[in-house]
Amino acid sequence: MLITRHLEEPCPKCGVSGKYGNVNVGRNILNRGCNNCREWMRHPLPDIRKKVIYLDQFFLSHAFRDQEQPFIDAANRIKDMASRQLVVCPYSSVHTDETHLWRHEQQEDLYKFIKQTARGYQFNEAYEIKQEQMYRAFDAFRSETDIIHPIEECDAFREDIHRWDDYFWINIRPFLGDLEAMRQGKAAAIEGLVDLFPEWRKLTTSFEEDVNMEARGYGKSLLDQYLKMVVNVGTGSLNSYMEAPIDTMYVESLLHCDSSTMEIDDRLKRIGEFFSSPHFTNIPNVRISCGIFAVLRKMVKNGAYTNLANARRKLAGLFYDSECISVFGPYSDAIFIDRVMKQWCEDPEAMLLEPHDTKVYSVAGWDDFHSYLDSLEENYTDDIREALNLFYPGVYA
Ligand SMILES: [Zn+2]
Known part of the structure; x- marks a missing residue:
């Protein structure tokens, strides 16, 4: 085993010095071991925040x-x-x-x-x-x-x-x-x-109006970017998915919700409504x-x-x-x-x-x-x- 920190004290099991020490820590347990007798000891560590x-x-x-x-x-x-x-x-x-x-x-x-x-x-x-x-x-x-x-x-x-x-x-x-x-x-x-x-x-x-305008603008840009990507994919540019800004993923993933029960146009419309709602702004x-x-x-x-x-x-x-x-x-x-x-x-x-x-x-x-x-x-x-x-x-x- 790899001892990361050797201890001065001898191994409590075999009594040999210089081959005993801390190995690693996992799940708040400190593992100690000895390379002479292969003994393995576990010391629980306190919970921390x-x-x-x-x-x-x-x-x-x-x-x-x-x-x-x-x-x-x-x-x-x-x-x-x-x-x-x-x-x-x-x-x-x-x-x-x-x-x-x-x-x-x-x-x-x-x-x-x-x-x-x-x-x-x-x-x-x-x-x-x-x-x-x-x-x-x-x-x-x-x-x-x-x-x-x-x-x-x-x-x-x-x-x-x-x-x-x-x-x-x-x-x-x-x-x-x-x-x-x-x-x-x-x-x-x-x-x-x-x-x-x-x-x-x-x-x-007012300040609140500005916050809302910024949020509407952000929502609109997410939709626009997504629609632009869809158009590019539709024209046969297969790289469009790869080149699309990561922001287009948000709309893409929201579109998956209820895809078996709702038409695509309704799902897109609902995302547009979501982007103009307090749920989104907040x-x-x-x-x-x-x-x-x-x-x-x-x-x-x-x-x-x-x-x-x-x-x-x-x-x-x-x-x-x-x-x-x-x-x-x-x-x-x-x-x-x-x-x-x-x-x-x-x-x-x-x-x-x-x-x-x-x-x-x-x-x-x-x-x-x-x-x-x-x-x-x-x-x-x-x-x-x-x-x-x-x-x-x-x-x-
Ligand atoms: Zn030992």
Whole structure:
């Protein structure tokens, strides 16, 4: 057997030293073994409940550069707390995309650092989480039941994150789309957004009206993209399915509901109605991302971003920020994000993450972030401390 951590003490069975130690951890059981007598011992570890902290790309890339003290301090503290099983900072498809869009020789080193900080834990892909939330809302819409949007941890994680870490984690190769197309798509999206600003300035809509307009626009774009793909497939372009943006899958999957009892036109019509309903607007990720864009509309109406070239530069990361906050925020106990995005999330009319009890931190409040981490030390109970001594012998004595 492979002993990952040798113990100084001799094997309790055969008395031989130097061949006895920790092998692995699985389902909160620490397995110890001896390579002399082949004895195998199991030590149950206490149940734990970790806090999930989402660290955005900005935080992680600064921590990786290892130059600015506040980032170094916070990152070291998080690393220590993660190894003491108090917190977990899973990485996401947004980290994967943003890292690989970064044209830099240290790209792979940064990605490795991100995965190490996460200790191998990762969120499900953004589209998987969005799809789960959308199914649930569509079910409620179809059955005309109340709009309940629970945040289920199993939507966001394939594995139990509240377990003791193992000594090894599997390094999963990322799924990467067409990076050049993603770069162009990102630039085009910002371009298209900023082009709307002159029209937005004329609007006299309220915040809630803007949220609803954003949600209607999103629903319409999902349907349009799907219909466009169908037309392309119909004209014999068989690659259309392969090339279709992942967003077309949402409509495709909703169309499967009741396919044996309803005609396709009726099913499509029903999806259109769903996209204009409160069931859709109140899907957690839709509500939050539309809220972010409604705050932006409000700022534009109030005279911000008049210089469009500057706006394009300042808002370059907006779609990724919006995705990480709206998709992963609700499953996190705390998120560390861009200073401006924190202000938007906490806009009094928006309070975007309040329904999910997610705490929001940024570089504008290092002390607040450290106070939050202080508060988590309460969870470092004596039984965890003792178990950690078995888990990492001699490290936290
Ligand atoms: Zn032995």
